[in-house]
Amino acid sequence: MARIRVQGTEVDITTYPSETMLDALKRTGNAIRVGCRRGGCAICKVEVIEGTFEYTRPIADKVLTEEEQERGTCLTCRAVPTSDMVVSLEGHHERVNTLLTFFQQHAQNQAG
Numbered sequence: 775m776a777r778i779r780v781q782g783t784e785v786d787i788t789t790y791p792s793e794t795m796l797d798a799l800k801r802t803g804n805a806i807r808v809g810c811r812r813g814g815c816a817i818c819k820v821e822v823i824e825g826t827f828e829y830t831r832p833i834a835d836k837v838l839t840e841e842e843q844e845r846g847t848c849l850t851c852r853a854v855p856t857s858d859m860v861v862s863l864e865g866h867h868e869r870v871n872t873l874l875t876f877f878q879q880h881a882q883n884q885a886g
């Protein structure tokens with residue numbers, strides 16, 4: 775079990791053994807937006823401020839840039855904490871909105 779705190783919020787949750795960060799957030803009513811849930815789209819990514827995690831199931835090779843991997847960005851749908859963690863959701867919703875705009879424009883282009 776590990777604790778996950780979300781920087782700048784009151785969110786402070788305890789995970790179950792082998793539980794992904796996404797499942798823990800969702801179980802406690804703190805779900806964030808997600809896409810594929812299989813480590814392939816990066817919609818669920820967050821910045822890790824403190825703590826460690828592991829991927830117990832594979833993620834897509836190029837879904838995170840080298841820079842993101844180095845600074846601790848993780849895919850919450852696959853990441854299982856291996857210590858207490860502090861994460862930042864800053865920029866999360868803006869990134870999701872950018873992706874939604876892209877997909878909406880793509881859908882409009884396909885239709886028209």
Ligand code: FES
Pocket residue numbers: 808809810811812813814815816817818819849850851852
């Ligand atoms: S939801 Fe797609 S990578 Fe996590």
